[in-house]
Amino acid sequence: MGDDAEYGTAPDGDVESGLLEEELRQAAAVLDPVPPALLQIAVDAYALHDLDARVAELTFDSLVDAIPVRGAADPPRMLTFSAGEVTLDVEVSAQGLMGQVLPPQPARIEVLAGPRATAVLTADDLGRFTAETSPSGPLALRLRTGDEVVTTEWLRA
Numbered sequence: 549m550g551d552d553a554e555y556g557t558a559p560d561g562d563v564e565s566g567l568l569e570e571e572l573r574q575a576a577a578v579l580d581p582v583p584p585a586l587l588q589i590a591v592d593a594y595a596l597h598d599l600d601a602r603v604a605e606l607t608f609d610s611l612v613d614a615i616p617v618r619g620a621a622d623p624p625r626m627l628t629f630s631a632g633e634v635t636l637d638v639e640v641s642a643q644g645l646m647g648q649v650l651p652p653q654p655a656r657i658e659v660l661a662g663p664r665a666t667a668v669l670t671a672d673d674l675g676r677f678t679a680e681t682s683p684s685g686p687l688a689l690r691l692r693t694g695d696e697v698v699t700t701e702w703l704r705a
Contacts, residue, residue, distance in 0.1 A: 569668050589686075601690065601697040604629035604636060609703075629689070631698045636691060649675035649691065658690040659683055659700075665690070 608628035624641035638647035649655045652675035658665035661683060671677040691698040 559621065602631045604631035604634070604689075604691070604700045606699050606701050619655075627703070629698075629700045634691070634693070634696070634698055636698070636700065637688065638689065640682060642682055643680075645679040647677055647678075649677075649693070651675070653693055655691055655693040660687060660688045660690055688699040 606627065607630045608626065610623070610626040611631060614626065622642060624639045627638045627640065629636040629638070633651070634646060635650040637650065638645065645659065647657075649657075649671050652673065653671070654673055655671040655675065655677075657669040657671060657677050659667040659669065666683065667679050667681070669677040669679055686702050686704055688702045689700045691700075
């Protein structure tokens with residue numbers, strides 16, 4: 549007897565396993581569907597995929613790394629991102645967003661809240677930039693300086 553008879557599979561086992569896999573996918577879609585919000589986040593994250601961009605790592609977050617200040621009702625959130633020689637310091641508060649690119653240089657900063665920029669900011673010669681509105685929900689920043697593109701990690705404002 550051949551291997552097929554030993555394991556109880558038909559010679560066309562690949563076709564049968566493909567049909568079984570499809571039936572299981574359909575059952576999972578009915579019994580445990582992917583939440584629409586999660587599906588949208590996945591689609592948005594893929595749309596933001598940029599092979600040329602370097603990812604700036606979050607190296608400081610005042611929510612995690614800072615010592616709380618007594619009496620401060622709603623202190624701004626301070627963030628520092630690093631990618632090689634480029635550092636991006638950002639302050640997020642109810643009044644808006646402001647920051648600086650280091651080393652100081654002109655740059656274009658896009659505030660991302662999905663696949664498209666919700667705000668486009670311009671850094672001056674000293675690398676400073678501001679936005680009048682504070683982002684809500686998940687956000688990332690995309691920094692463009694000359695030919696270089698740096699994208700921050702995603703975080704919640």
